[in-house]
Amino acid sequence: MEITYTKKLVKEVNKWLKKNGFTTRCAFDKESDLCYSPDEDLIYVPKEYNGEPDSLFMRCLRNLGLTSDFDTITLSFLHELGHAQTLHLLTTKESKKCDVLKAMYAVALDEDDDDFYLKYWEVTDEVMANKWAVMYADCFDKKVQRLEEIISENVKFG
Numbered sequence: 001m002e003i004t005y006t007k008k009l010v011k012e013v014n015k016w017l018k019k020n021g022f023t024t025r026c027a028f029d030k031e032s033d034l035c036y037s038p039d040e041d042l043i044y045v046p047k048e049y050n051g052e053p054d055s056l057f058m059r060c061l062r063n064l065g066l067t068s069d070f071d072t073i074t075l076s077f078l079h080e081l082g083h084a085q086t087l088h089l090l091t092t093k094e095s096k097k098c099d100v101l102k103a104m105y106a107v108a109l110d111e112d113d114d115d116f117y118l119k120y121w122e123v124t125d126e127v128m129a130n131k132w133a134v135m136y137a138d139c140f141d142k143k144v145q146r147l148e149e150i151i152s153e154n155v156k157f158g
């Protein structure tokens, strides 16, 4: 399933971030993947979303104890916010090690292969971001429900 994000989404999500006490903001970047930029404290939102590796992502969140039933798009966003919220727990050296491991997996394994994602989701910074996303989704159900409404009202399916 292809999803197109709209510029209004970014505006509304930024309001949600501010209202809920986050300093992180998001920005639209049609060339980018959904990702977090630590230097700018920005979550880049792509033009399109292709939900293919999602079943492994969801399985990973369930394994970490996720009980709520939010959409993968909402949880992917929480994952990026999770990077922003947990990054300070890693030293520069530890953070670099995570990047090196992910780069190595990308070279050694096919990125379309399940094995790549199974390894990827085991890297410390990814585990931290996923655990944070699980915690936030399960502890702040109403806030995340509102985020999900904002997302579903501002994406185009097709």
Ligand SMILES: [Zn+2]
Residues within 6 Å of the ligand: 079, 080, 083, 125, 126, 129
């Ligand atoms: Zn990540």
